[in-house]
Amino acid sequence: MIKIVNAESLQDRTIRLEFSDGTTGDYDLQPLIARGTEMVKPLEDNAFFQGFFLELGALCWPNGFELSGRGIQRRLREQGKLRPLDQVA
Secondary structure, three states, X not given: OOOEXXXXXXXXXXXXXXXXXXXXXXXXXXXXXXXXXXXXXXXXOHHHHOOOEEEOOEEEOOOOOEEOHHHHHHHHHHOOOOEEHHHOO
């Protein structure tokens, strides 16, 4: 099971994530937030967005919204944005 082991906020709505298998990638949540669904609407507020935390290897927010490490990693791989942690510039 792939878990997120570290998360760091970058600019805008992008979070740099490190995964339990030694890979990393920068995940842009803006396209997800743009959908405007009930669960992601609070993420439009920067203070709320910055309140993310990791729980059991998932990326979570206080309103109960969470994203699995496996799902995020798969999307990053499909976008060509996943790389080994030792190749981070």
